[in-house]
Amino acid sequence: MFVKQLYTNCLSEAAYYIESDGEAAIIDPIRDTDEYIKLASERKTKIKYILETHFHADFVSGHIDLAEQTGASIVYGPGADPGYRVYHAADGEDLKVGKVSLRVLHTPGHTLESSCYLLSDEAGTPYALFTGDTLFVGDVGRPDLLDKNIKSTKEEMAEMLFESLQKIKSFPDEVIVYPAHGPGSACGKNIGKETWSTIGIQKKTNYALQFSSREEFVKNLTQGLLSPPGYFFEDARINKNGYDKLAAVMKKNMRALSVKDFCDKKKSGAMILDTRIPDVFEKGFVPESLNIGLNGTFAVWAGTLVDIKTPLILVSEPGKEEESVLRLARVGYECVSGYLEGGIKSWIEAGNPVDTISSVDAGQFCALINQPGKNILDVRKLSEAEAGHVKGAFNLPLSELSHQIEQLDKNKEYMVYCAGGYRSMIACSILRARGFKNLTNVYGGFGKIKDSAAPLVQGVPGNFICS
Numbered sequence: 519m520f521v522k523q524l525y526t527n528c529l530s531e532a533a534y535y536i537e538s539d540g541e542a543a544i545i546d547p548i549r550d551t552d553e554y555i556k557l558a559s560e561r562k563t564k565i566k567y568i569l570e571t572h573f574h575a576d577f578v579s580g581h582i583d584l585a586e587q588t589g590a591s592i593v594y595g596p597g598a599d600p601g602y603r604v605y606h607a608a609d610g611e612d613l614k615v616g617k618v619s620l621r622v623l624h625t626p627g628h629t630l631e632s633s634c635y636l637l638s639d640e641a642g643t644p645y646a647l648f649t650g651d652t653l654f655v656g657d658v659g660r661p662d663l664l665d666k667n668i669k670s671t672k673e674e675m676a677e678m679l680f681e682s683l684q685k686i687k688s689f690p691d692e693v694i695v696y697p698a699h700g701p702g703s704a705c706g707k708n709i710g711k712e713t714w715s716t717i718g719i720q721k722k723t724n725y726a727l728q729f730s731s732r733e734e735f736v737k738n739l740t741q742g743l744l745s746p747p748g749y750f751f752e753d754a755r756i757n758k759n760g761y762d763k764l765a766a767v768m769k770k771n772m773r774a775l776s777v778k779d780f781c782d783k784k785k786s787g788a789m790i791l792d793t794r795i796p797d798v799f800e801k802g803f804v805p806e807s808l809n810i811g812l813n814g815t816f817a818v819w820a821g822t823l824v825d826i827k828t829p830l831i832l833v834s835e836p837g838k839e840e841e842s843v844l845r846l847a848r849v850g851y852e853c854v855s856g857y858l859e860g861g862i863k864s865w866i867e868a869g870n871p872v873d874t875i876s877s878v879d880a881g882q883f884c885a886l887i888n889q890p891g892k893n894i895l896d897v898r899k900l901s902e903a904e905a906g907h908v909k910g911a912f913n914l915p916l917s918e919l920s921h922q923i924e925q926l927d928k929n930k931e932y933m934v935y936c937a938g939g940y941r942s943m944i945a946c947s948i949l950r951a952r953g954f955k956n957l958t959n960v961y962g963g964f965g966k967i968k969d970s971a972a973p974l975v976q977g978v979p980g981n982f983i984c985s
Contacts, residue, residue, distance in 0.1 A: 519618050519639055520561070521646065522695060524553060525713055528817045528845055529577050530702035532713055534648055536637060538616025543567040544590070545635060545648050546698050547580040549764055549848045550711060565590040566615060571650025571698055572632040573598070573757045575663050575750035576705055576821070578850045581757075583764055595633025596624045601759040605828070607633075618645075622832060627679020628659030628705070629754075630668065634686065636693075646694035647717070652679070654697045656710030658726040662743055663705070672743075676736040676969070687727060691718025702815050704747055706757065708901060709803070709882045730853055734760065744899075744917060748820040753850045764847060771843045773856035777868040780831055780858045788829040788855050791820070793864075796943035800959065802872040804833055804858075804865055809947040812845070814940040821849045822917050824974045832857035833865075838984040875946045877959040880966035883933065886958075887972065895926075895934045896979060897945045898964065906964070909973040912980035916941045919948055931956035938963045 519536040526548055534545040535557055544554050544564045558565050565588040568581045581592050582602060592604040593613065607613065609624040621636040626649040635648040651659035653816040661675035693716060699705050700713040716726045721727050721778065729735035777782065784790060792799055793816065799809040810819045812834075823831070830853060834842045846854060858865060866872060879885065886892055889907070894911035896903050903913040914922055916936070926932070936942040939962050945959050960967065967973060 519616075519645070521637070522557070523713065525700065527982070528815060530700050530709075530815060531817065532576055532696065532698055532700065534696060536618070537561060537563050537620040538640070540564060541566045541616040543569055543613070543615045544584065545569045546571055546650065547584055549578045549583070550844060551580040551584040551587065551764075552975045554580075554788060555587060555690070558588075564588075567593050567613060567620075568611075569620065569635055569648075570598075571634065571648065571652070573600075573649075573754045574698075575746070575754040575849055576699075576703060578673075578819070579757050579856060580764075582723065582760060588622075590806050593622075595622045597626065597631035599758075603854060609649045618815045623685065625649075625679075626683035626835060627661060627675055627682045628652055628673075629664065630670065630678075632659070632682070636689070638731050640959070644689060644693050646696055647686065647689060648696045650698045651705045652682055653695060653697070653720065653724075654706045654709045655712045655715045655720070656724055657706035657708055658683065658724070658739070660706055660707065660743060660746070663746055663750055663754070672740050673736055675737045677732060678769045679739070680732045680735045683727060687721060688718070689717050691716060693722070695720055697873060702818060704744075704750075704818070707742060713801060717826035744915070747818075747822040747917070749826045749849060751820075752826045756850050757804055759934060761850075762852070767847050767852050768840070768843060771847070771852065771854035771856070772840060774859035775831065776859060776863055777870065779856070780865075782833045783829070786829075788831045789824065790833060790841075791824070791830050792833040793838060794833070794835050794946070797960075798835070798938060799943065799947070800875040800877055802866070802874055803859070803947075804862070805871060805873045806950065806951045807833060807873075807947060807953055809943055811940065811943070812841060817845050817849045819916075819941075819944060820846060820851060823885060823920065823948070824851070826850055827853060829853045829855050833862060834858075836861050840864045875943070875950060875951060875957055875959055877961050878933075879961045880970040881970070882958050883967060884970050884972045886933065891931055893930050893932050894943070895932045896964075897934060897936050897941050900978075902964075903979045904977060907972055907979045908935070908964075908967060909975045911935075916945050919945055921951070921953055923949070928953050928955070931958070933958045933960060935967060935976040936963045938965050939973060
């Protein structure tokens with residue numbers, strides 16, 4: 519038996535390859551399937567099953583393309599009704615992969631069709647549980663990600679999830695837990711940093727597994743939920759109904775645009791998305807660009823901040839255009855009108871203006887914060903800010919910034935920080951595009967600030983409005 523976790527940092531997503539005696543199963547593949555096909559080829563193995571834990575909301579699965587390329591069967595558990603051919607497995611059914619088996623366990627709660635897969639080894643001993651979005655490390659799946667066509671409430675879904683977790687808790691402590699997501703995913707409230715665990719460890723440390731009362735579990739799970747990213751419901755629909763082949767999407771979206779064509783697309787309403795790293799972006803960018811760097815959780819933030827139907831034109835480092843288009847396609851963003859040929863260099867050489875954003879390090883930040891008129895903006899999640907923030911800072915999470923931007927004053931100066939500098943530059947680019955001129959980004963974010971002389975406090979940070 520051979521098991522491999524295939525983790526995609528950009529999506530905070532884990533797919534899995536399980537192999538025995540010349541046969542393999544893939545669980546929750548991402549849209550670009552080359553890695554799975556290559557691995558099976560190298561190991562001289564035939565992919566027999568593609569197992570889906572549920573209709574994913576945060577990325578487009580590669581199940582349909584992979585099935586067509588390999589002849590493998592797509593498998594869903596009870597409650598799924600996709601718009602393409604699949605094998606509908608029953609609750610408790612065993613699927614043989616070589617000399618091992620994968621048992622289908624219907625575990626509704628995150629979604630109605632959510633299922634886990636219990637892997638037993640050649641001797642029939644339970645070895646690992648692939649939990650999808652039902653159970654994460656330190657967390658469980660959100661119960662509020664159903665589309666408007668489903669009548670169940672988040673409270674009713676949480677009740678289902680409570681019962682599903684009792685089933686999971688019954689497995690031996692040594693069984694490995696392999697979830698579909700790690701930290702950074704919006705499919706849970708606060709997923710832990712590890713990408714795998716065990717049943718025993720989770721029973722001791724996962725807050726959601728400590729409740730003996732269904733009522734208390736439901737109350738806790740349904741509180742403090744941030745609004746889900748807008749693209750979630752569209753991706754779930756795509757995964758349920760089917761999609762265009764990735765190769766066709768890449769061919770359509772990989773269009774090189776001259777500076778003139780780029781400007782014409784902008785005038786027609788396209789949004790400029792600059793995928794360069796923040797430290798490069800700040801030194802010169804096309805005015806009104808949104809910066810989401812490829813060096814971070816690019817797809818997650820693109821999906822959170824950009825409407826999935828918005829036409830996009832890209833500015834990338836030369837040679838990174840295809841990666842930018844691919845990583846957008848992973849989350850269902852297919853309205854890419856092209857990329858600026860030659861990148862920012864061609865824009866400058868054509869005589870066009872560039873904008874810039876200033877940054878300071880943590881030491882410089884400390885020296886500035888007590889000066890009159892300096893307003894400190896923390897764009898981390900509220901839970902992060904409550905654990906520790908700069909005294910006098912106020913909190914406006916990046917995911918809410920565009921919706922709450924009227925709370926800020928364009929005539930004031932803002933010093934912006936996050937955890938490490940990635941989200942703060944995204945925030946600065948949003949603010950700059952909306953007419954804010956006096957902005958300063960903090961290099962290294964709170965990770966560096968906490969080791970400086972800046973005064974820190976815990977608890978709920980200040981309100982949106984600065985004095």
